[in-house]
Amino acid sequence: MEKIHTHTGVGVPLRRSNVDTDQIIPAVYLKRVTRTGFEDALFAAWRGDPSFVLNQEAYSAGSVLVAGPDFGTGSSREHAVWALKDYGFRVVLSSRFADIFRGNSGKQGLVAGVVSPEDLEILWKILETRPGTEVTVDLEAKTATADDVTVPFQIDDYTRWRLMEGLDDIGLTLQQADKITAFEATREPWRPKTLPARHLPSVEIEAARPV
Amino acid sequence: MAGTLAEKVWEAHLVRRGEGGSPDLLYIDLHLVHEVTSPQAFEGLRLAGRQVRRPDLTIATEDHNTPTLDIDRPIADLTSRTQIDTLRANAKEFGVRLHSLGDADQGIVHQVGPQLGLTMPGLTVVCGDSHTSTHGAFGALAFGIGTSEVEHVLATQTLPLAPFKTMAITVNGTLPAGTTSKDIILAIIAKIGTGGGQGYVLEYRGEAIRALSMEARMTICNMSIEAGARAGMIAPDETTFEYLEGRPHAPEGEDWDAAVEYWRTLRTDDDARFDAEVVLEAADLEPFVTWGTNPGQGLPLSASVPVPADIADEGERETAAKALEYMGLTAGTPLRDIPVDTVFIGSCTNGRIEDLRSVAKVVKGRKKADSLRVLVVPSSARVRLQAEAEGLDVIFKEFGAEWRNAGCSMCLGMNPDQLAPGERSASTSNRNFEGRQGKGGRTHLVSPLVAAATAIRGTLSSVGDLDLPDAIDITTFDGTPLDGVGASPLGESVVDLPIPVAIGSAPSGSAAGQPALR
Numbered sequence: 001m002e003k004i005h006t007h008t009g010v011g012v013p014l015r016r017s018n019v020d021t022d023q024i025i026p027a028v029y030l031k032r033v034t035r036t037g038f039e040d041a042l043f044a045a046w047r048g049d050p051s052f053v054l055n056q057e058a059y060s061a062g063s064v065l066v067a068g069p070d071f072g073t074g075s076s077r078e079h080a081v082w083a084l085k086d087y088g089f090r091v092v093l094s095s096r097f098a099d100i101f102r103g104n105s106g107k108q109g110l111v112a113g114v115v116s117p118e119d120l121e122i123l124w125k126i127l128e129t130r131p132g133t134e135v136t137v138d139l140e141a142k143t144a145t146a147d148d149v150t151v152p153f154q155i156d157d158y159t160r161w162r163l164m165e166g167l168d169d170i171g172l173t174l175q176q177a178d179k180i181t182a183f184e185a186t187r188e189p190w191r192p193k194t195l196p197a198r199h200l201p202s203v204e205i206e207a208a209r210p211v
Numbered sequence: 212m213a214g215t216l217a218e219k220v221w222e223a224h225l226v227r228r229g230e231g232g233s234p235d236l237l238y239i240d241l242h243l244v245h246e247v248t249s250p251q252a253f254e255g256l257r258l259a260g261r262q263v264r265r266p267d268l269t270i271a272t273e274d275h276n277t278p279t280l281d282i283d284r285p286i287a288d289l290t291s292r293t294q295i296d297t298l299r300a301n302a303k304e305f306g307v308r309l310h311s312l313g314d315a316d317q318g319i320v321h322q323v324g325p326q327l328g329l330t331m332p333g334l335t336v337v338c339g340d341s342h343t344s345t346h347g348a349f350g351a352l353a354f355g356i357g358t359s360e361v362e363h364v365l366a367t368q369t370l371p372l373a374p375f376k377t378m379a380i381t382v383n384g385t386l387p388a389g390t391t392s393k394d395i396i397l398a399i400i401a402k403i404g405t406g407g408g409q410g411y412v413l414e415y416r417g418e419a420i421r422a423l424s425m426e427a428r429m430t431i432c433n434m435s436i437e438a439g440a441r442a443g444m445i446a447p448d449e450t451t452f453e454y455l456e457g458r459p460h461a462p463e464g465e466d467w468d469a470a471v472e473y474w475r476t477l478r479t480d481d482d483a484r485f486d487a488e489v490v491l492e493a494a495d496l497e498p499f500v501t502w503g504t505n506p507g508q509g510l511p512l513s514a515s516v517p518v519p520a521d522i523a524d525e526g527e528r529e530t531a532a533k534a535l536e537y538m539g540l541t542a543g544t545p546l547r548d549i550p551v552d553t554v555f556i557g558s559c560t561n562g563r564i565e566d567l568r569s570v571a572k573v574v575k576g577r578k579k580a581d582s583l584r585v586l587v588v589p590s591s592a593r594v595r596l597q598a599e600a601e602g603l604d605v606i607f608k609e610f611g612a613e614w615r616n617a618g619c620s621m622c623l624g625m626n627p628d629q630l631a632p633g634e635r636s637a638s639t640s641n642r643n644f645e646g647r648q649g650k651g652g653r654t655h656l657v658s659p660l661v662a663a664a665t666a667i668r669g670t671l672s673s674v675g676d677l678d679l680p681d682a683i684d685i686t687t688f689d690g691t692p693l694d695g696v697g698a699s700p701l702g703e704s705v706v707d708l709p710i711p712v713a714i715g716s717a718p719s720g721s722a723a724g725q726p727a728l729r
Contacts, residue, residue, distance in 0.1 A: 017526055017530060018405065018505055018530060020505070020644050022642070022644040022645070022646060022647055023644070023645065026646055026650075027623045027624065027625050027647070028624075028625065030247050030248075030275075030625065031247075031276065031288075031290035031291055031293070031294050031625065032290065033250035033251070033254070033293060033294060033297045034250075034251070034254075035251045035254060035255075045645065045646050045650070068526075069406070069526075070405065070406045070439075073405055073406070073439065073505075074341070074436075074642065074644060075340075075341050075623075075642075076248070076339060076340060076341040076355035076356060076357055077247075077248065077357075078248065078251075078339075078357035078358040078359060079358075081357070096406060096409070098406075098409065098439065099409055099410060099439070099441050100341060100355060100356070100357060100441065103356075103357065103360070104357035104358075104359065104360075107357065107359035107360070108359060156232070156373065157232040158229075158232050158233050158234060158373070161232075169359065169363055169371060170259070170261070170362065170363050170366050170367060172371075173236065173363065173366075173367045173369055173371060174366070174367060176226065176227055176236060176369075177367075179226050179227050179236070180226055180236075180238070180264075180367060180368065180369055183226045183238050184238075184368075187238075187240075188469065188470075188473070189462075189466050189469075190331075190462035190466040190467070190469055190470035190473075191240055191331075191334065192240070192241060192268075192328070192329045192331060192334070192460045192462075193267045193268065193460075194241075194266075194267055194268060194269060194270040194308050194329060194460075195266060195267040195308055197308050198327070198459035198460050199315070199316055199327070199459055200315070200316075200459060200593070201315075202314070202315050203315045203596055205282070205313055205314075205315060205317075205592045205595070205596070205616065207280070207281055207282045207283040207284075207616065208279060208280050208281075208282070208613075208614060208615045208616045209280060209281065210280055210281075211613055
């Protein structure tokens, strides 16, 4: 994972709350089996609307999304983060994130910073007044700066450290392999195992037909 | 030290306690896998040269993309077929048990775990699907994870997790006739909002919850995520043990006794403290339906479409106005006057046998309204078999409904079961987001009973709007079959079968115990 200390890019004001992951990327795009190439799917339902913010030239190359509260609610699809990253976003600022989305972001190197509702409004006003304004996000200082305004954002220390070090979660955990093996030795025998497989008797399933 | 149910399960799975702001490392007992959120995780393993650490704690099924018609023919949609084929190839390569389309154990992942007896109290259960909260109905700590986390669990059987807060949701009293656990959870979400549970594990308690069957408890826990909570739990009790005993993977003999003894300790201590508490009176509830485009935008069926101008909060007012525009609704219209085009009965929320029985009770001997279509999609192939053994399929077909094969289906429209633009549904599923059931589709979330009554009348309706014979007891949701209509196929002897995924030398495409797909 790429290390991130600071990022500067065009800020995109998304003045909507409750942007759920079905809006970020509709389910129809989840059928792909690759990890990249989801940029066309981002906000697909809104992209056809010429007035949508990303369809305005000043914002189209944006990389810092400034969104309303409860961003990323709904389905756990990580594709939402991939779509944002594939489009070019590196940072999302909002006054509240859904838990799963925030977790997914940290793992994929997308900064999800929580700003206060008042600061969110200030950032929106700046970005709407002067489209194309760049926002500088400093993970070290936990601040976002647009024009002459600097606002603080929150991000948990562990995620911030991992983002700044570019560390991959699995590698970190596998350093604890001995502890995992020791834990496994203490698991009770009643805990279920999927193998060997047990079932009720197999039965042929009749295919339903169109009526 | 006194603890809540969730804290007890968490503590029992600590591989390592986090220090200096780093998260705890938790062991995962059961990992459920499906075709949509797993391909990139397996790809990650392959790229890093890693194996699946515990294939014996992992199980996969095909559900999101699978068609519900013509399942013995090749999947028409190429990308859907690719996802299914990719899962099959990954399961084979990594030695993961897979229940494929056409297999009697195929179905929605959140039905497959419980029906096989794999979901148990006191487990940690994860799946790359936000409705994994369903399994909390058994007293398991169960939550949805993203694809990176799927890869993490495959590689390590653990997850680094930050601690959560706890919220008690107590539902006192007895549910009125015609209301169900779906109405409880829709009312809870309307009360606390779609973000109200963020950062919390919810524990549902109280007399009304205790009285619910396992199926009804699963409906409630399933929608915890729609209140923003990653997990919802219900302490295990006799209802739980009764559901589990004798299922294929339930413990046996001494293991069963040891398990039950431990499971009885899985309750919140009387002196434990929750970080937040919410109380509802069941007697105040009535059938609930959503009018907007998030699950928190719900109202009792007797209400009218809200008037945005009357909403004080500016943000909520705008959200409501946008929702009404999308939904094609006029403020002030009585909810009961809203005509629907499609009734969808199914999903991991309400596609279980008990849901099908309650719908069958209401529609038996009647005809659906001419103006709409009715889709009945069982949550798993076993549920379909059981319904057929009980004669429910005949009741549905005579009613004019389509009786489909199992899967996620129109809940999210990844397969051909979609709403057309502008089409309106009454759906027993869990999300009414814009475009969820098809681009431009309009969804009203409802209980199975409201779905049944709506299918009869053509507009959003409750069973109270019907002239039901006194003999039909719609208050009974204890999982008992309809009177005199066949026996349940459950209860037969459990057999050990060869692993149904083609591991190693098994012939590809016709793994043991499942018919080959042509």
